[in-house]
Amino acid sequence: MGERAVDPDGLSARNATRLRTSRRITAWSMYPLALIQICWTGVDATYLADAGLPLWMAAVSSAAALGSGVLLLLMIRGRIDGRRAADGRLVVWSLALSLLAFAMVQNLLNSVLVLAAWWGVVANATPSRTSRNLGLAVAALSWLKALTLPLALGMSPFAFTFAWSVGIGFALLLRVLFASTFWLWDITNDAIRGQAARARLAVSEERLRFARDMHDLLGHSLSALAVKAELASRLATRAPERAKSEMSEVQDLARSALQQVRGAVNGYRDVDLAGEVASVSGVLEANGTRTTVTGLDGLDLPPNTAALAAWVVREGGTNVLRHSEADRCAVTFTRLPGRTARRSTLVVEVFNDRARGAGDRAASSGNGLAGLSERVSMGGGTLSAARTKDGGFLLRAVLPLQGDAGARTRSSSAPGDHEESR
Structure with missing residues (x-):
């Protein structure tokens, strides 16, 4: 036959x-x-x-x-x-x-x-x-x-x-x-x-990882560029020197974004926590959002945890730019000791006081928080994102302080005082 x-x-x-x-x-x-x-x-x-x-x-x-x-x-x-x-x-x-x-x-x-x-x-x-x-x-x-x-x-x-x-x-x-x-x-x-x-699954996961990285990298960078460019355009006639300074920062941001994209393409995906906090704070301040950072000084973190915390700060700052009219933003780092070193955790919170309405939120893709949730879950942590009763918005990540933390849990919504997930 x-x-x-x-x-x-x-x-x-x-x-x-x-x-x-x-x-x-x-x-x-x-x-x-x-x-x-x-x-x-x-x-x-x-x-x-x-x-x-x-x-x-x-x-x-x-x-x-x-x-x-x-x-x-x-x-x-x-x-x-x-x-x-x-x-x-x-x-x-x-x-x-x-x-x-x-x-x-x-x-x-x-x-x-x-x-x-x-x-x-x-x-x-x-x-x-x-x-x-x-x-x-x-x-x-x-x-x-x-x-x-x-x-x-x-x-x-x-x-x-x-x-x-x-x-x-x-x-x-x-x-x-x-x-x-x-x-x-x-x-x-x-x-x-x-x-x-x-083999096909590995390729698909790598594509998803790369897409998530591109979104996380470019989402923040492009949002910052848009804010800086808009500010420069408003200052062009009233304060040319200030506008020139803002455009110079736009150029620096563009170069930084290009370097980050090249780094992601080459597989170097880690970001610096202190540098990320400084970058996000600068962009938010330029947008008129007063930013306070608490708990970062003297904080000694494992590389994996520091990288995850930096991604949380980056995505939190991007959300403040895109989906809020915040006057105030608070970035807080809290180390919670456990019974053993393996159980110690780091809580990272990014809070803004004026989240936009449901219409603006519905218009957003939501891919950033979904990608961040996957990233945090893969690192053994949990992520919650929800409105607060006073009209603000809180992004909270609980991250393990051990690089080899074995638990891989799904992200969950914050309980109690939150009304809806973003």
């Missing part, structure tokens, strides 16, 4: 070749067993000649066994291609042809082996209940033929039991052989495709 090309589904050329080779080996190791019915019908021609019966019966039984074998091959190939249950038409027609061969074969052992070979294949391509019922029907037909077959009427009870037991054993042997081969094929197929799936 010809081999059908395997759909690579994104597999590399090497893995696709390995999968096709495994498929061919699996298929061709089972194809001969599916045609074994022809052997028993061919052997039966000897018994027909010795008994003086017409040889056309052997020809009919061989032709029927060949047709049944071809249908069994189709079932095997369908099972290898992933169809757990064979087409009902293949089962019915193969059974009809096998029964015809069974009826034409005049030797009891050979006739039992014809049906045993058929059941050994079909049992692996049908549901277990159907397989069991077909097995019982085949066994019953074997007994019925033994009671009516002229060549079997004179058999001793021992010979009769032996012939029937050999048929049952042969059917079970084929059942186990085919089940084991299919099982090995499924393991090989899953392993190769799983390897490709893991």
Whole structure:
């Protein structure tokens, strides 16, 4: 039988070749067993000649066994291609042809082996209940033929039991052989495709990571550029020197953003906490938002925690610029000791006093907080973002102070005094 090309589904050329080779080996190791019915019908021609019966019966039984074998091959190939249950038409027609061969074969052992070979294949391509019922029907037909077959009427009870037991054993042997081969094929197929799936997942995660980094980097930088440029345009006629100074800062911000993008492209994603706090404070002050920083002086943090805290400050400052009309912004760092050093945490809060209404909030994409939540969760911390009762907005991150903190929890909303998540 010809081999059908395997759909690579994104597999590399090497893995696709390995999968096709495994498929061919699996298929061709089972194809001969599916045609074994022809052997028993061919052997039966000897018994027909010795008994003086017409040889056309052997020809009919061989032709029927060949047709049944071809249908069994189709079932095997369908099972290898992933169809757990064979087409009902293949089962019915193969059974009809096998029964015809069974009826034409005049030797009891050979006739039992014809049906045993058929059941050994079909049992692996049908549901277990159907397989069991077909097995019982085949066994019953074997007994019925033994009671009516002229060549079997004179058999001793021992010979009769032996012939029937050999048929049952042969059917079970084929059942186990085919089940084991299919099982090995499924393991090989899953392993190769799983390897490709893991590779694709790694690529997707890296793309998401890069997209998140670009958003976090450029979101803040572009917002700061917009604020500075707007301020410079307002000062162009009233205070040219001040406008010139602001445009100089715009240039510096643009260069800094370019360096950050290049760093992200090269895989250097960490940001400096003190530098980030200073940058955010400067931009907010230029926008008219008075900014206070508490708890940063003398704070000694592990590199991973410091990097996460810097991302929280960056995203918090970006949200103040985009989604508030704040007069005041407070950035607070609080170290909370635990019973052990591993349980110590750092709480980073960015609060502004005048969050905008629901309409402005709905217009924003929300990707920044979603990306930050993923980043904090991957670092073992939690993130909450919610309005406060006094009309402000609070972004709070609880970060582990150990770089190897094992817990990876999902971000959750702040309880109690917060009314809605941003």
